[in-house]
């Protein structure tokens with residue numbers, strides 16, 4: 001064997017980030033995760049701790065006052081937080097999702113203003129693409145933006161907006177030319193304090209109950225012309241490019257949830273005695289645990305590989321982003337369901353965390369594009385000959 005062979009894994013710096021996040025989570029996230037779910041309340045303790053450590057929006061580049069975490073480091077932050085509390089992991093996830101369109105298309109002035117504010121913790125950043133009739137068919141935008149002198153006037157309804165109401169800033173997709181389809185869509189930054197912005201009642205969800213999901217109403221919202229992100233008509237392209245990068249964060253969340261469930265199931269299997277010995281002594285249970293461990297590690301490796309593509313901007317990023325999100329979220333659903341099985345009747349109760357993890361895992365197969373949409377994207381990439 002060759003001891004000089006480069007290590008295929010995390011750098012020391014990346015490992016240090018993982019350990020730093022884990023320590024914060026053990027102290028400030030794990031102890032509140034059950035209560036956050038039970039009360040369906042915002043994970044304020046986690047939000048405060050993540051902000052204090054600059055992990056609330058780690059992806060913001062240093063030049064705008066951010067922590068400057070690369071895509072892999074951001075994935076590690078999200079994975080570790082999700083391992084403790086999926087709801088809390090939506091803080092760095094949503095802040096990245098909402099602000100990447102500004103990073104991709106925005107002017108230097110816009111980036112300095114909004115990425116700076118996000119990095120300083122002046123407000124979170126939500127992403128408003130979905131509408132009541134524009135879910136998987138994201139190009140079917142009904143929200144309208146009309147130019148009027150030095151302003152744009154926005155009207156419409158955005159649905160399923162994660163962390164709406166909590167966030168100060170919103171990237172809003174709207175059609176500026178309905179005749180042009182996806183080429184007539186533009187992106188804007190809207191602030192919570194803009195006149196005409198209001199919110200619906202929080203959705204009552206199966207999981208991620210600590211992350212509020214609301215409708216956002218835009219009623220004659222007049223914003224200055226310079227809130228247009230990049231070029232008119234490029235909004236859909238920015239929105240899709242954003243998802244190429246951020247579907248990897250959902251993969252990271254899924255890996256974290258699955259790892260949390262596996263950790264708990266392993267500990268339980270060694271403790272729980274039946275027939276006079278730990279249930280972990282049964283090979284039937286060992287095989288279940290083995291499959292769980294294999295799946296989590298495979299999902300993790302694909303997610304880290306995708307993060308590398310995101311950081312470098314490789315041509316096969318679209319394939320990797322969708323593949324990682326699709327695979328890791330399916331793994332999260334399987335592994336959390338199996339963790340409930342390992343705990344048996346106890347696993348089915350709220351006295352143990354695995355049923356929460358199973359409920360939290362489900363959304364990862366749905367948001368940032370359903371796994372059916374991911375398979376469409378992956379198939380299109382394969383058929384176009386784009387894969388590493």
Ligand code: CAA
Nearest residue numbers: 129135136137138139162182237240241318367368369373
């Ligand atoms: N990068 C750059 N451009 C892209 C692109 C990408 N990844 N994907 C598409 N485009 C461009 C296309 O090139 C095309 O332009 P041209 O005509 O010049 O080639 C244009 O955008 C339209 O693309 P399509 O023809 O592929 O569009 P489509 O209508 O067939 O839709 C889709 C494709 C993949 C189904 C897309 O609508 C989609 O991803 N849907 C799912 C939406 C989604 O993921 N929503 C998530 C909401 S956010 C959320 O969930 C957040 C949360 O709560 C945390």
